[in-house]
Amino acid sequence: MDQDRTGQTLVIFLSARTAVDDPGYAAAAEEIAALAARQPGYRGVESTRGLDGFGITISFWADAASALAWRSHPRHSEIRELGRGRWYESYEVIVAEATRGYRWPG
């Protein structure tokens, strides 16, 4: 939560985790986070997951092009597909354009 997000493009990943293969999931999540941070236009990530296994991850991008490149990145897509049914019971991806924002403390 360290910059103004207005004008950035968000890739929002909502997912319900299965109860299995925590080590495999953790390794994949770490790889994906490191990969994202090396992509052009990367502006950060916020992520959380509750005890019920439902999680939300938002990655922030300079523009729509860099966000869509990330969503379609071959290794990113591969890991998302690998996770189907193994790590994820279900997931949703939403791409969105930030039109305004503010924070407290300012």
Next chain:
Amino acid sequence: MDQDRTGQTLVIFLSARTAVDDPGYAAAAEEIAALAARQPGYRGVESTRGLDGFGITISFWADAASALAWRSHPRHSEIRELGRGRWYESYEVIVAEATRGYRWPG
């Protein structure tokens, strides 16, 4: 995760909880969720918070006008302000327009 979000407006609330007043916070969160669901243009909510106290709540709205009306709703604003320093160490609000989305299973 029950509809296509493309074209909807998102109000994204990222917050770091303090460790105090769980009952007061829970009551306020319940009130706010019920209030949101009664507003015009409401299209649902997704929310999660991890053990570290960091949470993300996304409410979905039919259009920008209903999203901004919700962000500025007097009782909503009041509770957000009440929470400053009591329930929240910090928070960020981002309003965003969903440009595309997909889910698995489809």
